[in-house]
Structures are given as structure tokens and as C-alpha cells.
Amino acid sequence: MVRHLLLAGAACFILASASAASAQAPAAAPDLSTPPPLVFPAWGFDVSTIDTSVDPGDDFDAYVNGKWKAATPIPAKYPYYGVSQNLQIVSEAAVREVIKEAVTSKPAQGSVEQKISDLYVSYLDRPTIDSMGIEPAKPYLAQIDAAASHADILNLFVKPGFSAALSPGIDIDPDNPDAYLATFSMGGLALPTRDNYLVENERNIDMRAKYIDYLTFLLDKAGVADSKTRAERLYAMEKQIAVNEWDPAVMRNPELTNNLMTRAQILALAPDLPLGAMIDNFGFTGVERFNVPQMPPSAQELDEQKIPPELRAKIGGGLPAQLALFKATPVDVWKDWLKVRFLASNAAVLPSEIDNASFAFNSAYLYGVKAMKPRPERALSTVNSSIGEAVGKVYVERNFPASSKAAMIDLVDNLRKAMALNIAEVEWMGDTTRAAARQKLDSLRVKIGYPNKFETYDSLTIVPGKALDNRLAVARWGRQDALQKFAKPVDRDQWFMTPQTVNAYYVAQLNEIVFPAAYLQAPNFNPKADPAVNYAAIGSTIGHEIGHGFDDSGARYDSTGRLRDWWTAEDKANFQALGNRLATQYSAYCPFDSGKTCVNGKLTLGENIGDLSGLAIAYRAYKLSLDGKEAPVIDGLTGDQRFFIAYAQKYRNKWSEQLQRVIMESDPHSPDVARVNEVLRNFDPWYKAFNVTPDDKMYLPPSQRVTIW
Ligand SMILES: [Zn+2]
Missing domain, CATH: 3.40.390.10 (Collagenase (Catalytic Domain))
Structure with missing residues (x-):
């Protein structure tokens, strides 16, 4: 958003990846208590904790x-x-009070307290979510099922709440920091980094096998037949995205990732794809100027930036290659991809078995978390990440x-x-x-x-009892808000x-x-x-x-x-x-x-x-x-x-x-x-x-x- x-x-x-790891677990009676706040006595440090040996x-x-x-x-x-998590615990305890008051205040419809309350309670209500099964996801999965062409897939890529392998976006203009600038980017990896797909070692091989199992499970839940074969096909496609991607160390160099292009130049990269309609559907009608972060640099640019050979080898084909992959990949594969991504990214508000599978792969396997966080803590995180400034205002007071x-x-x-x-x-x-x-x-x-x-x-608009719809509403609001900002300085x-x-x-x-x-x-x-x-x-x-x-x-x-x-x-x-x-x-x-x-x-x-x-x-x-x-x-x-x-x-x-x-x-x-x-x-x-x-x-x-x- x-x-x-x-x-x-x-x-x-602080490490950016850490927050991605919070989730919950099906383990048998693990200790889920929150540790007491750390204390910093006297002058701010407890000398008895020094290891004099x-x-x-x-x-x-x-x-x-x-x-x-x-x-x-x-x-x-x-x-x-440790110290970072402890501060997180302290912050969440204060936010919990704000949410509790909103929930018990019988807030008026449309008030910010009502939004806090209904977002929190609908997420919290695991029994209701379980009783509805996959039903709430069906209208969204049906939109994916209805896609019949690559043009339809591009339109889904720009719908708020759906994943995208190609997408417009918004950044600040590096040539004019008073203005926003449209971007046109690529993406689509689910494993933490491209190396996990491309580097052969024991851990990556194991990770891929576990990931394909997870994809198989999600395809089953989406009602897709022949799930194992299709999961392998999906993985093979995602591996090609990894080939197209750039190493994260290269992405840190703005001289290489700033590539101004006109709309016509982007369209010319794939004349047989309706990229213009896609850009319009994102909300960028009339926008002509874009930055394309992953346009392959020339040898001269690489020389000027003193990029060493081992790093050059980790610069994939970027946007042109991604467009070629998009066209070469059958519509059915993209539909499978959109479905698993939809279920995976909304697992928290879908039936427990999907939530548990997401935890098992994304938190337990990838990050070593032993047990699922209690639901109220996750509901609180959702309020923070969705409408955080609504609670933040009271928090700071x-x-x-x-x-x-x-x-x-x-x-x-x-x-x-x-x-x-x-x-x-x-x-x-x-x-x-x-x-x-x-x-x-x-x-x-x-x-x-x-x-x-x-x-x-x-x-x-946040409604009671509809946890999934509320997530999508937040995504739509985020797009609308971003576009409104984009139109101004x-x-x-x-x-x-x-x-x-x-x-x-x-x-x-x-x-x-x-x-x-x-x-x-x-x-x-x-x-x-x-x-x-x-x-x-x-x-x-x-x-x-x-x-x-x-x-x-x-x-x-x-x-x-x-x-x-x-x-x-x-x-x-x-x-x-x-x-x-x-x-x-x-x-x-x-x-x-x-x-x-x-x-x-x-x-x-x-x-x-x-x-x-x-x-x-x-x-x-x-x-x-x-x-x-x-x-x-x-x-x-x-x-x-x-x-x-x-x-x-x-x-x-x-x-x-x-x-x-x-x-x-x-x-x-x-x-x-x-x-x-x-x-x-x-x-x-x-x-x-x-x-x-x-x-x-x-x-x-x-x-x-x-x-x-
Ligand atoms: Zn820093």
C-alpha cells in the first residue's frame, strides 16, 4: 500500500525482514506468554550481566x-x-489499550473507532472465519477464473489486493523531489531472495521442495486439479522470474535503477501486450513519464559504476525479459499463480488449515518460529499495519x-x-x-x-464479521490514497x-x-x-x-x-x-x-x-x-x-x-x-x-x- x-x-x-516473520502455530501447548519488560536499572545498564570471563x-x-x-x-x-522485541512488546501493550477502548466504546458507524473495532474484532474471530470456509475468497478466485487472455491477467495485476509480476507504482522523482514519479516494475518471488532459486546448496534444495509442497497444498485449496504437477510448473515459472531479477546489492545503486522512460517507450517493449490499458487501469491515465528500475544497463554504465564481474553476473534481464516471460507463460499458469498468491497473502483471514500451512512454511520453516502468535496479537498487528495512524494518534498523546x-x-x-x-x-x-x-x-x-x-x-469502509473483505478494502483505500497523493506535490x-x-x-x-x-x-x-x-x-x-x-x-x-x-x-x-x-x-x-x-x-x-x-x-x-x-x-x-x-x-x-x-x-x-x-x-x-x-x-x-x- x-x-x-x-x-x-x-x-x-532495524532489519527489514523481521516483521514478516510474525504468525502463528498449531503446536501442542507451547508457552505463548509474553516476557516481562526488560529493565535498565541505575545508569541504564545492569553491570551484573557483563561476562567478566x-x-x-x-x-x-x-x-x-x-x-x-x-x-x-x-x-x-x-x-x-531482545531489546528490539522488548520495545515492540511495550508499544503493543500501549496500542492494545487504545484498541480495547475503541472496541468497548460502542462507536458510531463510520467513526475511526468503529473502523479500529470492526477490523480488530473481525480478524480476531477465528470461529466465524473457520465456519465460512473458503466461501469469502470465492468471489476473488472467480475473478481470476474468469481471465481468458494475457490482457485479463494484466488487469488482475493492477487490481488492489491481487499479486503482480508486472506493476506500475509510485516513488519520489529523483530529478525533482517536490514531485512524485510513476514507476513500472517487475516482481513475483515468494522465496526470500533470487539466490534461493538459483544457487545450488543443501538448504536451497530443501527450501524449494518445501515450497513446492506448500504450493501444491494451496492449489488444492483453490480447487485446482492435478495440483502437484501444476505446482512444479508454477515453481519453474517463478524460477525464471528469479533469473530476470537483479541481485539486491545491485538494486541499492540508484544510478542503475533510475531509468526514465516515456509511456510509449514502455509500450514499445511489448507492442502486442495492452500495457497502456494496464497502466490506465492502475489509475495512471494520462501519465507519460515513468522510472523503470530494472532496465538492463549498458556495459559502459556498468564500467562507470565500477560493478565487478561477479556482481554483473547477478543482474538478470530485467523488465524486457519479464515481459517476454509473461507472454511465453500460458494464461492458465498465471491463473494458478494469482490464486496461490491470493490465498497465501490472505492466509491469516482464511480457514485455519490455510493459516497453519502458511505458518509452517513462512514462519516455522523459513524463520525458525516455534509457535503461532496468539490471535489477539496478530489482530493488533493488522490494525497497526492497516490503519496504524488511527491508533497512533492516541498512542502518542x-x-x-x-x-x-x-x-x-x-x-x-x-x-x-x-x-x-x-x-x-x-x-x-x-x-x-x-x-x-x-x-x-x-x-x-x-x-x-x-x-x-x-x-x-x-x-x-470496514464492516463487522468480514475479515477478508476488510483486507481488500484496506488495499483499495491504499491505492486510492496513493493516487490522490501522486496528483499533488x-x-x-x-x-x-x-x-x-x-x-x-x-x-x-x-x-x-x-x-x-x-x-x-x-x-x-x-x-x-x-x-x-x-x-x-x-x-x-x-x-x-x-x-x-x-x-x-x-x-x-x-x-x-x-x-x-x-x-x-x-x-x-x-x-x-x-x-x-x-x-x-x-x-x-x-x-x-x-x-x-x-x-x-x-x-x-x-x-x-x-x-x-x-x-x-x-x-x-x-x-x-x-x-x-x-x-x-x-x-x-x-x-x-x-x-x-x-x-x-x-x-x-x-x-x-x-x-x-x-x-x-x-x-x-x-x-x-x-x-x-x-x-x-x-x-x-x-x-x-x-x-x-x-x-x-x-x-x-x-x-x-x-x-x-
Ligand atoms: Zn539504516
């Missing part, structure tokens, strides 16, 4: 977080648990005091000052680029807590996350950093804690988001958000050389399969630059706040030691191995252990604070440490 349509260029703080220079994450991880199981209903906003404004100002000093001092950059970087920092916009105006969902008051979201983000085209209220809770932001803790925790996140404006992708946009090269050739070469060194370091972090499965240093480069610069400017801002004075020693720890301990505490999370593997393949963030250890070993003050010497395992000789900002 609109948030996804418009979030193409955003870089956030670990040398901090050997493994700093283990020193700070190892004891906690060893003593803390991942609760059965989560794919991961109760949970985000003005004092927190004021304190955050001060902190952000201090972080900006620190970044300005670092920009003034970095040695690898000349004065012309330096001045432009400074201008970009000065132009950065900051949003804290909640939007100035909240979405009211006036034209959305870019709405700079819009938020791409709700206030109750535990995350933060940067948007390059808007040059803005955004911190939702739910992220601004302990241990991230703790007004009672020692300043060292706050600078290390929320300070490094503020720095991380600022750093995205200056990472390998964000640095291609100027102070106004235009995709424009503001670098001298020499400075750009220096910047890229530093990035390459950092990528090589991270690619050597290989936690699985006896060192054979490693972080993808190119895919994670932007987030790693964000982490590295975030730590550096947070530390500098902390020092500035001390104004030359020595910080007090507390619990035998110096201010610097507390700073680095609190930094590591921010990543006190435990992940299932399955989730971690998926994330390493597909997510631009590094695993949490690397977000602590790989960052710190590049940072000189950490060495001094813990007396780290060449005989320590994390030690890097000064010449090998990377400082970018």
Missing part, C-alpha cells in the same frame, strides 16, 4: 551480551528476542511526553554539530565536496515522534512509519531523518540514564540515520534530494576505496557453515557506513557534551567504557539461526554481532577505553581501520 509504494528509497535502522578485546558483544544471551531463550512465538520531544531535538542538534566537525576534518575529501557535504547536512530535515497531521481514513508531512513503530529511517529524496515515538524508549532513549548511555544508544541511531545521507547510496543525492553527482572525481574515488575496504572487512565475517557462509559486504555497505559514522559522531557529541570535563566513574566504569557498553547493549538480541540466514542473504543490515564488533574494531577510542592490544582477537592495526566520517 501507500507506505510501501512510497518507501522505495528509505533506509531504516570474556576479554572485551576478543569479543566485545560476548563481553556485554553473551551472559544475557546464554540465559535467555527465544520465546516460542518470536523469531528473535498518552506515551510520548513533550519533554521527550524536546530532549530529542537537543540531541539531534548535538549530533549535527559533531557531524559538521567530522565533515570539516576528514582528510580524504577536498574543499569543494566538503562544502557540498556540509550544505547537505545543514539541509537535513528531522521528524521526531509523530506526524503533524494524522491520516483519518475517511473513505475507508510531494507531501513533506507524510510519515512512512507509524508513531508506534520501533524503528527509524532516512529518505534520500527528502533528505530527512525520522524517529517514531515507539523507538524513543529505554534503552534506546532513557531520560533517567547516564548521558554516556543516551549518546551511545539513541545518539548512535541519530548518527546512523544522518550517516545514510552520506553512505554509498545516499551520497549520490544532493542537499535537495536530487540524484545529482556533487563529488569531485578524486573525492569519489577515495570514498569508494574506503567503502570497498569496509565491504571486504564485513565479507570476512562468516558465522555459519564453518566459515563458508558470510555477510555480503556489498549488500550491507550502506548500513555499515551508517553504523560506523553513527558511532563516531555519537561519541564526538558525547565528548562535546562533557565540555572538556572528565565524566564520573560509575560502578568502576569510565564514561567511555559506559558509552561502548551501552552501544553494545542496543544490539542485545537473540535470533533464530534460520532468520539470521535469511537476513544475511537478503537484508541490507549486518547481523547484530557484526553491528557491534565490526564497528568497534574500526574505532580508535574503543581500543583505548578497554586497553585493546595486538594480542586481542578484535584488534586491527591502525592502518587497517576504516574511518569514513
Whole structure:
């Protein structure tokens, strides 16, 4: 919906895939209780959790977080648990109160409380959903059944609530950040990444077999005969989509994914397909200008972007190949594909056996979740993801005091000052680029807590007892809302996350950093804690988001958000050389399969630059706040030691191995252990604070440490 349509260029703080993993399970009496909130005593950290048997220079994450991880199981209903999940639990508890009040308030028809209440209760009502069986899905499946041509399939691709292998969409114009720009994209993979289809290894082979079983089950439920054979046929088609796709590391380069085309040029790619009608049916009548992210780059473009041969091999045929695949694939295969996608994406509000099968594959198998979340928690997530600003408005009134906003404004100002000093001092950059970087920092916009105006969902109709129809209504509303926004100048008051979201983000085209209220809770932001803790925790996140404006992708946009090269050739070469060194370091972090499965240093480069610069400017801002004075020693720890301990505490999370593997393949963030250890070993003050010497395992000789900002 609109948030996804418009979030193409955003870089956030927390692993993006994690939220996809929540679902529910048919297991026998697992413990589904929610753990009590974590506490952050005294100055913001419990020193008894330090593992004194670990040398901090050997493994700093283990020193700070190892004891906690060893003593803390991942609760059965989560794919991961720790500081991040704990903030999620706190946020959900507050949202639950808002929903409860709406449900018990006997709200007037059409009021926002009525929409919250009926959306929540209809989702919650598993007995009613089960008693109706597949019946509520039949009108939608019938629309798919009625398709007789490729033209009919294209029309289904643009219907809200149906999946699409080809689709128009909306982004912000990289040449004019005050305007939206239409896009024309491809997609359609269900496994986490193209490599799962294309790389031969034991795990992928097993994953494909399980996926084909799941497809077979869904085709059975859709009433399709000969389901096993047709599931295999579907998989074969999807594998061709994977061949056409681009590697996620390549997709991070906006120079390669910005390809302006006219409507006529897109139509000319497939003259025998009614793409013009499809674009009109999406709601883009009269729209002539599009960005096509996956148009194959020329050899010259690849040379200019210094794309290495191994990455070139992972750039598929893109949109032209996808159009060819679309035409070559029989209508019946597309109908099967649309049916399984419809059932899979709406499994939560279809009969239990479909919901359970979805959990078994998508959550238990792919992410290692042991048990299904209780239905009320999932119903709450649906309200959050469908009409989140409706509950978010009340959430912030109760949970985000003005004092927190004021304190955050001060902190952000201090972080900006620190970044300005670092920009003034970095040695690898000349004065012309330096001045432009400074201008970009000065132009950065900051949003804290909640939007100035909240979405009211006036034209959305939610009805009691119709969980599936309500989902489709939300999808239609999302399209309508996006198209209304598209017709106007870019709405700079819009938020791409709700206030109750535990995350933060940067948007390059808007040059803005955004911190939702739910992220601004302990241990991230703790007004009672020692300043060292706050600078290390929320300070490094503020720095991380600022750093995205200056990472390998964000640095291609100027102070106004235009995709424009503001670098001298020499400075750009220096910047890229530093990035390459950092990528090589991270690619050597290989936690699985006896060192054979490693972080993808190119895919994670932007987030790693964000982490590295975030730590550096947070530390500098902390020092500035001390104004030359020595910080007090507390619990035998110096201010610097507390700073680095609190930094590591921010990543006190435990992940299932399955989730971690998926994330390493597909997510631009590094695993949490690397977000602590790989960052710190590049940072000189950490060495001094813990007396780290060449005989320590994390030690890097000064010449090998990377400082970018
Ligand atoms: Zn980030």
C-alpha cells in the first residue's frame, strides 16, 4: 500500500525482514506468554550481566551480551528476542489499550473507532472465519477464473489486493523531489531472495521442495486439479522470474535503477501486450513519464559504476525479459499463480488449515518460529499495519511526553554539530565536496515522534464479521490514497512509519531523518540514564540515520534530494576505496557453515557506513557534551567504557539461526554481532577505553581501520 509504494528509497535502522516473520502455530501447548519488560536499572545498564570471563578485546558483544544471551531463550512465538522485541512488546501493550477502548466504546458507524473495532474484532474471530470456509475468497478466485487472455491477467495485476509480476507504482522523482514519479516494475518471488532459486546448496534444495509442497497444498485449496504437477510448473515459472531479477546489492545503486522512460517507450517493449490499458487501469491515465528500475544497463554504465564481474553476473534481464516471460507463460499458469498468491497473502483471514500451512512454511520453516502468535496479537498487528495512524494518534498523546520531544531535538542538534566537525576534518575529501557535504547536512530535515497531521481514513469502509473483505478494502483505500497523493506535490508531512513503530529511517529524496515515538524508549532513549548511555544508544541511531545521507547510496543525492553527482572525481574515488575496504572487512565475517557462509559486504555497505559514522559522531557529541570535563566513574566504569557498553547493549538480541540466514542473504543490515564488533574494531577510542592490544582477537592495526566520517 501507500507506505510501501512510497518507501522505495528509505533506509531504516532495524532489519527489514523481521516483521514478516510474525504468525502463528498449531503446536501442542507451547508457552505463548509474553516476557516481562526488560529493565535498565541505575545508569541504564545492569553491570551484573557483563561476562567478566570474556576479554572485551576478543569479543566485545560476548563481553556485554553473551551472559544475557546464554540465559535467555527465544520465546516460542518470536523469531528473535531482545531489546528490539522488548520495545515492540511495550508499544503493543500501549496500542492494545487504545484498541480495547475503541472496541468497548460502542462507536458510531463510520467513526475511526468503529473502523479500529470492526477490523480488530473481525480478524480476531477465528470461529466465524473457520465456519465460512473458503466461501469469502470465492468471489476473488472467480475473478481470476474468469481471465481468458494475457490482457485479463494484466488487469488482475493492477487490481488492489491481487499479486503482480508486472506493476506500475509510485516513488519520489529523483530529478525533482517536490514531485512524485510513476514507476513500472517487475516482481513475483515468494522465496526470500533470487539466490534461493538459483544457487545450488543443501538448504536451497530443501527450501524449494518445501515450497513446492506448500504450493501444491494451496492449489488444492483453490480447487485446482492435478495440483502437484501444476505446482512444479508454477515453481519453474517463478524460477525464471528469479533469473530476470537483479541481485539486491545491485538494486541499492540508484544510478542503475533510475531509468526514465516515456509511456510509449514502455509500450514499445511489448507492442502486442495492452500495457497502456494496464497502466490506465492502475489509475495512471494520462501519465507519460515513468522510472523503470530494472532496465538492463549498458556495459559502459556498468564500467562507470565500477560493478565487478561477479556482481554483473547477478543482474538478470530485467523488465524486457519479464515481459517476454509473461507472454511465453500460458494464461492458465498465471491463473494458478494469482490464486496461490491470493490465498497465501490472505492466509491469516482464511480457514485455519490455510493459516497453519502458511505458518509452517513462512514462519516455522523459513524463520525458525516455534509457535503461532496468539490471535489477539496478530489482530493488533493488522490494525497497526492497516490503519496504524488511527491508533497512533492516541498512542502518542498518552506515551510520548513533550519533554521527550524536546530532549530529542537537543540531541539531534548535538549530533549535527559533531557531524559538521567530522565533515570539516576528514582528510580524504577536498574543499569543494566538503562544502557540498556540509550544505547537505545543514539541509537535513528531522521528524521526531509523530506526524503533524494524522491520516483519518475517511473513505475507508470496514464492516463487522468480514475479515477478508476488510483486507481488500484496506488495499483499495491504499491505492486510492496513493493516487490522490501522486496528483499533488510531494507531501513533506507524510510519515512512512507509524508513531508506534520501533524503528527509524532516512529518505534520500527528502533528505530527512525520522524517529517514531515507539523507538524513543529505554534503552534506546532513557531520560533517567547516564548521558554516556543516551549518546551511545539513541545518539548512535541519530548518527546512523544522518550517516545514510552520506553512505554509498545516499551520497549520490544532493542537499535537495536530487540524484545529482556533487563529488569531485578524486573525492569519489577515495570514498569508494574506503567503502570497498569496509565491504571486504564485513565479507570476512562468516558465522555459519564453518566459515563458508558470510555477510555480503556489498549488500550491507550502506548500513555499515551508517553504523560506523553513527558511532563516531555519537561519541564526538558525547565528548562535546562533557565540555572538556572528565565524566564520573560509575560502578568502576569510565564514561567511555559506559558509552561502548551501552552501544553494545542496543544490539542485545537473540535470533533464530534460520532468520539470521535469511537476513544475511537478503537484508541490507549486518547481523547484530557484526553491528557491534565490526564497528568497534574500526574505532580508535574503543581500543583505548578497554586497553585493546595486538594480542586481542578484535584488534586491527591502525592502518587497517576504516574511518569514513
Ligand atoms: Zn539504516
